[in-house]
Amino acid sequence: MTRLKRLKLMLAIMIGMGAATAAAAQTMVEDTDGDGMYSMAELLAVYPALTDERFVEIDANADGAVDQEELAAAQEAGLLAEG
Numbered sequence: 001m002t003r004l005k006r007l008k009l010m011l012a013i014m015i016g017m018g019a020a021t022a023a024a025a026q027t028m029v030e031d032t033d034g035d036g037m038y039s040m041a042e043l044l045a046v047y048p049a050l051t052d053e054r055f056v057e058i059d060a061n062a063d064g065a066v067d068q069e070e071l072a073a074a075q076e077a078g079l080l081a082e083g
């Protein structure tokens, strides 16, 4: 393997690792019952420290469930802490 090829390979690996890290940054909550919304129970599976008060805060339109948009907004705002 030439020096240049080795360098290109290293670069490709580093880019690949960067992409994987970025994807893992946003925790995926599983929609267990498949209704397209995230319930308190579904969020608790990923965020055990979630409180009722915090859930109400995240549920911006107060319909009793958290949708994709509300979840993304909450994650961005740091409202959901793991552990």
Ligand SMILES: [Ca+2]
Residues within 6 Å of the ligand: 031, 032, 033, 034, 035, 036, 037, 038, 039, 042
């Ligand atoms: Ca659900």
Ligand SMILES: [Ca+2]
Residues within 6 Å of the ligand: 059, 060, 061, 062, 063, 064, 065, 066, 067, 070
């Ligand atoms: Ca909602």
